Structure formats: C-alpha cells, structure tokens
Amino acid sequence: MATIGQRNRLQFIILGLLNQQPQTGYDLAKAFENEIGEFWQAQHSQIYPMLKRLEAAGEITHEDTVTGEKLAKKQYTLTPTGREKLVAWVSQPSPELTPNKDEFILKLYFIKDVDDPRIQPMLREQYRLHQAQLAHLQQRQATVFPDTSTIDQAYGHYLILDHAIAREAHYVSWLTQYLTPED
Amino acid sequence: MATIGQRNRLQFIILGLLNQQPQTGYDLAKAFENEIGEFWQAQHSQIYPMLKRLEAAGEITHEDTVTGEKLAKKQYTLTPTGREKLVAWVSQPSPELTPNKDEFILKLYFIKDVDDPRIQPMLREQYRLHQAQLAHLQQRQATVFPDTSTIDQAYGHYLILDHAIAREAHYVSWLTQYLTPED
DNA sequence: TCCCCCATGTAAGGTGTTACATGATTTA
DNA sequence: TAAATCATGTAACACCTTACATGGGGGA
The missing domain is CATH 1.10.287 (Helix Hairpins)
Structure with a gap:
C-alpha cells in the first residue's frame, strides 16, 4: 500500500498510542478526544480501517476478548515491526511548520x-x-x-x-x- | 451543489479576498501563501475549480484581460449575491475551537x-x-x-x-x- | 425498562495534496 | 538565452467527516 503521496501521520500516532498500552479501537477513539485531542483528531470511522491496514502490514496484531456475556472486543498490540516503524518516525526530524487554520x-x-x-x-x-x-x-x-x-x-x-x-x-x-x- | 455535509470554508475565504479587490486565481494562490497563509492554505488546484463553482453559482464574475501579447488572465469580482453571502458568513458566530494538529x-x-x-x-x-x-x-x-x-x-x-x-x-x-x- | 455508554464496522461524499500539463512574460 | 515567475487548468489519490448500521452492558 505505497502511500507515497501523502504522509499518513495517523498510522504512526496509532502505533504510538498502542505502544503505550494495548488498546481497542474504541479506546483509541477516546484518546483522540482526550489525551491527544489538542494535537490530533480522528474519528472511529478512520481508526477501524487503519487498524485493519496496520494488521495486514504486520505492524500490529489483535487478540479477541469478550466482556460480559458476548460483547466482542479486539485488543490491539504492537509487533516488533510496528515498534521499529514507530521509533523510526519519532526519531525522524519534523522539518515543516504545521499549517494552522483559524x-x-x-x-x-x-x-x-x-x-x-x-x-x-x-x-x-x-x-x-x-x-x-x-x-x-x-x-x-x-x-x-x-x-x-x-x-x-x-x-x-x-x-x-x-x-x-x-x-x-x-x-x-x-x-x-x-x-x-x-x- | 448542496454541500451540507461539510463546511466548505474555502469558498468564503475566496469571497473575502475578492471583496478586498478583484483578483485572478493566481493572485489568490499567492495570498494563501503570504497574507493569510498563517491561518489558511489552499493550492491553485483547489482554487481554480472553486472559482468556477462560485461563478456558476452567480457569486462572482470574471473579466478576461490580456497581458503583453497574449497572456490570458481572468480577473474575478464579487457579485452582490456573493457579497451578501460573505457578509452572512462573517457575521455568523464561529462557535467551535479549530482543531489543531502538531x-x-x-x-x-x-x-x-x-x-x-x-x-x-x-x-x-x-x-x-x-x-x-x-x-x-x-x-x-x-x-x-x-x-x-x-x-x-x-x-x-x-x-x-x-x-x-x-x-x-x-x-x-x-x-x-x-x-x-x-x- | 430506558438511556447512556461500550464496541465495531461500512458508505458516501466532501476536502486537500501532489503530480501532470501547457504556455507566456519578465528579468538577470 | 536561460531561469524565474506569471497564469490556468485537470487527474489521481489520500485524508477526513458525516451518516448509516448493528448490537451488548451497566446503572437508575
């Protein structure tokens, strides 16, 4: 999935969040409202497809869990590949001023x-x-x-x-x- | 062109710029790099189609001019309808904090x-x-x-x-x- | 029992970026 | 005369938002 054209920063941010602790897509969506909502936003409709894509790329894996009787959850975790990719991104310079809109x-x-x-x-x-x-x-x-x-x-x-x-x-x-x- | 789903702020900003003085698409693109580049950005590939759309909606008109031998320019101007629409936008409250990304x-x-x-x-x-x-x-x-x-x-x-x-x-x-x- | 929150997904459509394409004019 | 800038457009694609869709769990 080349993605050369644009930067796709969302994937790295998801990797970063999962590196802090394994989480579900729902948890990630909450993080985009709370902890990091001041500096990045994403809706669940953007998160779930990205999780699938990252898993297909072998950068994360998930474990199915069940809450109560049958509420299915997917707990996502970084793979070593994913962690490498995260570290590479974090260590890379961010040489552009972020565009602001107001x-x-x-x-x-x-x-x-x-x-x-x-x-x-x-x-x-x-x-x-x-x-x-x-x-x-x-x-x-x-x-x-x-x-x-x-x-x-x-x-x-x-x-x-x-x-x-x-x-x-x-x-x-x-x-x-x-x-x-x-x- | 309904556009109910999203806000399409670009059109209003273009109207605002044209209200200051009649300009070409090229001039507008420059303004998005200089004067207002700190608070909004748009490439010419976004601007030219929007100008066509605004003209089709009767909110702006253009006048063809020629520089030198044959360099064609389109000087765009607000129509009364366009000015009304601009005033309505400016006067309307902006009740959301703009999302920031960094x-x-x-x-x-x-x-x-x-x-x-x-x-x-x-x-x-x-x-x-x-x-x-x-x-x-x-x-x-x-x-x-x-x-x-x-x-x-x-x-x-x-x-x-x-x-x-x-x-x-x-x-x-x-x-x-x-x-x-x-x- | 109703409501709010948990939880996951897809569909449609608008917004924005990068690249492709072309040609004229001015300035060094 | 070469390079930078003026000038206008389209195509492809990535990004993002809104809405649609479904169902479980917990507390009042």
Whole structure:
C-alpha cells in the first residue's frame, strides 16, 4: 500500500498510542478526544480501517476478548515491526511548520474597520470559548499531575498538556488585549 | 451543489479576498501563501475549480484581460449575491475551537523519558524553525505597518499579523523553557 | 425498562495534496 | 538565452467527516 503521496501521520500516532498500552479501537477513539485531542483528531470511522491496514502490514496484531456475556472486543498490540516503524518516525526530524487554520481570525481579517460593531461580540464569544477550554485543561492537569513527582513517569504527557494550556492561555490573553469592557 | 455535509470554508475565504479587490486565481494562490497563509492554505488546484463553482453559482464574475501579447488572465469580482453571502458568513458566530494538529508535539508525547537523548535535538530543530518564522513575520510587520498611523486602514490585516507573531513568539518561548544549553 | 455508554464496522461524499500539463512574460 | 515567475487548468489519490448500521452492558 505505497502511500507515497501523502504522509499518513495517523498510522504512526496509532502505533504510538498502542505502544503505550494495548488498546481497542474504541479506546483509541477516546484518546483522540482526550489525551491527544489538542494535537490530533480522528474519528472511529478512520481508526477501524487503519487498524485493519496496520494488521495486514504486520505492524500490529489483535487478540479477541469478550466482556460480559458476548460483547466482542479486539485488543490491539504492537509487533516488533510496528515498534521499529514507530521509533523510526519519532526519531525522524519534523522539518515543516504545521499549517494552522483559524476561521475566526480570518473573519476578523475581512472586517477592515476597527469600529465595526461586529468585532467586539465576536471577540467576546471567542474569549468565552477559549477561556472555557483553558479551564478544562487546567482541571485535567491538576487531576493527572497532582504534584511534581508524578511528572517524570509521563513526561511526554506532561509536555503536551503544558503546551496546550500555554497555547490557550496565550490565545485568551491576546483576545483580552482587544476586548473593550462590556456596557 | 448542496454541500451540507461539510463546511466548505474555502469558498468564503475566496469571497473575502475578492471583496478586498478583484483578483485572478493566481493572485489568490499567492495570498494563501503570504497574507493569510498563517491561518489558511489552499493550492491553485483547489482554487481554480472553486472559482468556477462560485461563478456558476452567480457569486462572482470574471473579466478576461490580456497581458503583453497574449497572456490570458481572468480577473474575478464579487457579485452582490456573493457579497451578501460573505457578509452572512462573517457575521455568523464561529462557535467551535479549530482543531489543531502538531506532529512534533505528538512525537514528544510518545517519548516518555525526560532524559531521552532525542528530545533536545528535536527541541532545537523546532526552535530554529519557529524562530525563523517569527523573524520573517516581524519583518513583514515592519514593512506593512511602518508606523501606527497605517494600522487603522487595514485593521484586520494588522490583527492577523499581530496574532501570528504572538503565536510564534509564544511557541518559541515555550520551547526555550525546555531547551538546555548546547555543549 | 430506558438511556447512556461500550464496541465495531461500512458508505458516501466532501476536502486537500501532489503530480501532470501547457504556455507566456519578465528579468538577470 | 536561460531561469524565474506569471497564469490556468485537470487527474489521481489520500485524508477526513458525516451518516448509516448493528448490537451488548451497566446503572437508575
């Protein structure tokens, strides 16, 4: 399955997640909403086919398990081949800046006039959104890393959360700069 | 062309760009590399078909011009319908946080060990990249907005550049926090 | 018993990237 | 005159989202 044209980063991220611990497709889908949702997203409709593809390529295997009476689960695990491929990807430089997209910023861009009455409500809405997201992330940090001693065992996780928090905090403070007090 | 399933934001961005001034597809492609490249990207292979589609929908029209002996250009302009559609989009709230993707951060995430020797080189590489991008953006700001009096006429443009600069500056300072001095 | 969550899959269609293709104009 | 840039298009394919489809388990 050549896949030369595009980078197919999803496969590596799935390998990375499975390397942390064997998981089901469902578990992976949750991870894309929670742990790493700030930096990559994928729906289950994208995950299940990819798991089949990775298994066909011999990079992962699965074990069927049953919960309760007959709920079938597939627990996926990395093979040595898969682990090699993961290590190669992680060790490889990532020399491009990731493209960013931000619909809100573009809307502001298209409103040329400083005094356009739409600007302040838009800024306030974004403020609410990002403030809420920031609070949510801080909450999670407090839960996952209650004290500094817990950081070292999951340094990557700590970094990722720290970065997400810093990013949101920064977005919020940028917005604040342009907000005028509400009447 | 219904397009209910997905959002098709590209069309609105093209309308927004054409609202600033009539342009060719080639000009638009440039804008996606420069002015707004920090917040949206599109290749010419995506732009030309979209222009046809927008014209078929009566939202833009074009005028054929010739440069030199026979180089054909198509200068596109918004129609009143197109302008209405643009205004509706701009005025509409953007209630979702834009998904972010960052391959580099994920690689860090998958390296659990604080002392993994790959971490520092990776951080330094990203530092170089973002530092260079930051310098480039600051350069552009100095060129486009030489003094504060020039801001008001293109407030949107100012905001967008300011935001991009702040974002990069922030990314760089986050990286610095984890960088150890090189030997 | 109903609802929410667990669990896995496929189908359809839109979005985006890379490559293929062609030709004119300007600048060094 | 060669290279870079202007200028427009299509084809192939990979990526991603939404919707369709089905069924089990656990708690209120």
